[in-house]
Amino acid sequence: GAGVSQTPSNKVTEKGKYVELRCDPISGHTALYWYRQSLGQGPEFLIYFQGTGAADDSGLPNDRFFAVRPEGSVSTLKIQRTERGDSAVYLCASSSTGWGSPLHFGNGTRLTVT
Amino acid sequence: GQQVMQIPQYQHVQEGEDFTTYCNSSTTLSNIQWYKQRPGGHPVFLIQLVKSGEVKKQKRLTFQFGEAKKNSSLHITATQTTDVGTYFCAGGSGGSYIPTFGRGTSLIVHP
Numbered sequence: 001g002a003g004v005s006q007t008p009s010n011k012v013t014e015k016g017k018y019v020e021l022r023c024d025p026i027s028g029h030t031a032l033y034w035y036r037q038s039l040g041q042g043p044e045f046l047i048y049f050q051g052t053g054a055a056d057d058s059g060l061p062n063d064r065f066f067a068v069r070p071e072g073s074v075s076t077l078k079i080q081r082t083e084r085g086d087s088a089v090y091l092c093a094s095s096s097t098g099w100g101s102p103l104h105f106g107n108g109t110r111l112t113v114t
Numbered sequence: 115g116q117q118v119m120q121i122p123q124y125q126h127v128q129e130g131e132d133f134t135t136y137c138n139s140s141t142t143l144s145n146i147q148w149y150k151q152r153p154g155g156h157p158v159f160l161i162q163l164v165k166s167g168e169v170k171k172q173k174r175l176t177f178q179f180g181e182a183k184k185n186s187s188l189h190i191t192a193t194q195t196t197d198v199g200t201y202f203c204a205g206g207s208g209g210s211y212i213p214t215f216g217r218g219t220s221l222i223v224h225p
Contacts, residue, residue, distance in 0.1 A: 035215075042217045042218050043157065044215070100162065107156050
């Protein structure tokens with residue numbers, strides 16, 4: 001079946017602009033995670049959804065970052081007033097239940113802030 | 115907060131040699147997962163360990179979870195060029211099961 005889909009695959013934006021990154025998880029997966037990965041590093045946790053609610057947003061670096069999952073399926077990560085330090089690959093993952101079930105990652109969105 | 119350390123950062127081997135990567139957590143883990151990321155790709159789930167002292171095998175790969183549930187290892191026997199990639203451990207703790215990833219070990223296999 002279809003895997004996790006992320007769009008766009010690449011996004012170049014100017015410092016100070018607003019961006020939205022979209023994630024379409026595997027159908028039926030209740031848990032959805034956002035991570036970001038910088039070169040040579042492991043994925044860094046940002047936020048975790050269980051259904052429509054953000055069960056844990058402790059990884060969001062500051063209030064410029066926000067994510068939603070209004071219908072318990074597609075999620076959007078929103079970044080306001082982008083900074084060059086936000087440049088990274090943003091990975092979305094879904095899992096069937098979230099309680100220790102394996103994460104299925106999308107191909108990521110490479111965000112470059114110039 | 116929870117930290118997961120992984121060593122070594124890089125490992126060069128000749129094809130046919132063995133490879134081991136080690137993962138250590140600052141806190142007791144509920145579970146540990148292992149992922150493989152090929153160059154230019156995304157992490158792909160390999161296995162999960164839950165029980166203290168657990169050992170699981172997948173063909174040439176052997177995964178171990180420490181008795182104290184604070185460390186884990188992945189051992190590959192007789193590496194092949196298809197094993198090239200970065201191997202990540204990811205530990206969950208505190209009942210949330212949100213995986214915290216290590217920095218990864220990049221395996222380079224020379225033919």
